[in-house]
Amino acid sequence: MSQRIDVSLLDGVIKKTVKTVESSKNQIFEISENARRESNAMKLEILGIRDEITAVIDRVDMLELSYRKARSRLVQVSRNFHSFSEEDIRIAYEEANHIQIELSIYRERENNLRKRRDELDRRLQNLEETIAKAETLMTHIGVVLGYLTGDLSKVGEALETAKQHQLMGLKIIQAQEDERKRVAREIHDGPAQSMANVVLRTEIVEKMLKNDRILEAQMELHELKEMVRFSLADVRRIIFDLRPMALDDLGLIPTIQKYCQTYEERTGLTVEVVVFGKEQHLESSVKAALFRLVQECLNNVQKHAKARFVQVKLEFQQEHIFIVVKDDGVGFVVSDAKSGESFGILGMRERTQLLEGKMEISSAPKQGTRILFQIPIKR
Numbered sequence: 001m002s003q004r005i006d007v008s009l010l011d012g013v014i015k016k017t018v019k020t021v022e023s024s025k026n027q028i029f030e031i032s033e034n035a036r037r038e039s040n041a042m043k044l045e046i047l048g049i050r051d052e053i054t055a056v057i058d059r060v061d062m063l064e065l066s067y068r069k070a071r072s073r074l075v076q077v078s079r080n081f082h083s084f085s086e087e088d089i090r091i092a093y094e095e096a097n098h099i100q101i102e103l104s105i106y107r108e109r110e111n112n113l114r115k116r117r118d119e120l121d122r123r124l125q126n127l128e129e130t131i132a133k134a135e136t137l138m139t140h141i142g143v144v145l146g147y148l149t150g151d152l153s154k155v156g157e158a159l160e161t162a163k164q165h166q167l168m169g170l171k172i173i174q175a176q177e178d179e180r181k182r183v184a185r186e187i188h189d190g191p192a193q194s195m196a197n198v199v200l201r202t203e204i205v206e207k208m209l210k211n212d213r214i215l216e217a218q219m220e221l222h223e224l225k226e227m228v229r230f231s232l233a234d235v236r237r238i239i240f241d242l243r244p245m246a247l248d249d250l251g252l253i254p255t256i257q258k259y260c261q262t263y264e265e266r267t268g269l270t271v272e273v274v275v276f277g278k279e280q281h282l283e284s285s286v287k288a289a290l291f292r293l294v295q296e297c298l299n300n301v302q303k304h305a306k307a308r309f310v311q312v313k314l315e316f317q318q319e320h321i322f323i324v325v326k327d328d329g330v331g332f333v334v335s336d337a338k339s340g341e342s343f344g345i346l347g348m349r350e351r352t353q354l355l356e357g358k359m360e361i362s363s364a365p366k367q368g369t370r371i372l373f374q375i376p377i378k379r
Contacts, residue, residue, distance in 0.1 A: 018145060025141045032134035039127045042120055044200050049117045056110045063103040070096035135188075139181045194231040198224055252287045253279050253314065256294055260312060267302050270309045277316030280377060289351050290323065290375065296344050297325035297371055305329025305369060323373040331363045348373075 070092070077084050077092045084092075201224055208217040247255045253275055260271040282290075294312055301310050307329030315322040345361075348371075352359040357375035 021141055021145055025138060025145070028134050028138055028141070032131055032138070035127050035130045035134070039124060039131065040196055040199070042124050042127065043196075044203055046117060046120050046124070047200065047204065049113055049120070053110060053113045053117065056106055056113060060103065060106045060110060063099060063106060067096065067099045067103055070099050135181075135184070190234040191231045194227055194234070198227060198231075201227075247287050247291060248284060251279055252282065252290060255287075255291060256312065256314070259291070259295065260298070263298055263302075269301070269307060271298070272309070272311045274311065274313040275316075276314070280316055280321075282377070286355065286375075286378075289355055290321065290373075293323060293348055293351055293373055294325060296348050300344050301325075301327045301329060301369075305331075307368065319377060321373075321375045321377060323375070324370065326368065326370040328368045331365050331367045331369055333365065334361055334363050 074092045074096045077089050081089060201220060205217050205220050205224070208214075208220065250258075253273075257273050260273050263269070264271050298310065298312075301307050305327045307327035310325065310327045313322075313324040313326070315324075349359055352373055352375070355375050357373060359374075360372040361369070362372070363369040
């Protein structure tokens, strides 16, 4: 007779583990944020140094020109010393010497500024690597936390009989974390970077205003306005990808058509949307699930198919909704791919099963891919 597992004891151990892992995650987050703040400060310092280098180079160029004129004047005085007084000779010599000293100082300053800029560039690169490693580590910790904080009420039975279910659960959690990482990366690379750039450039505008460079400040503010407008568009696109609000306002078909239009603009692929029958009233959750099926199909086409044309066909019948997504891409051997299905295909199968529907994949090398969903309409 197999020994029963004390679930409460296991639960206590897992809670302590979760607490420790969460503390570690917070520490990693703090390291990442400190590195990000230092990175932003360093970027601002690099911008200031670059401006200073430009000013110093201009000063060096001017001093070199002045020094050549002073040297020419000194040579002229030296050759015709009978025509000039001792005072003229002394003034010519001191002027040339003074310019030479100042030129040496500015050349040394330019050299030091360049060294400082190069050093800051190297440190900035190291900081960005630290931030990237921290984000990757936090994603892995998120997977662990997601698994540890799951429902443990039947963990004894799960440990004894559900090894495959556990593996599937890990895949689902990994897929969720990958999606969160994708959204976080989009926000980091899009709106977050733009906002950080806005902060840096507002500092520059402040300096311009302090130096009465009004026209330059106005041009910079105009660029800032455009940058904020693009950031707002990025935020709206991310929100649309998370949950298209048009589903509830306009319906399934207009939302899919709008998404396909945006998809065309983003990828350069040609997408044809074909609709048969009249769109029927569906629950909000069903509309969202159907939209996600189409979205995931198009994402797979973009990632793997190397296609030029995609057709999305929806047919509303009395008892069922049929969705077909077909591309002219490279295709694949379906039997070879089933054992290692991606999270995307697994997710589509799970959504289809939740809707009590059927999913069929037809494909062959160089013959494109066709995915069919048959979803019953519940009344």
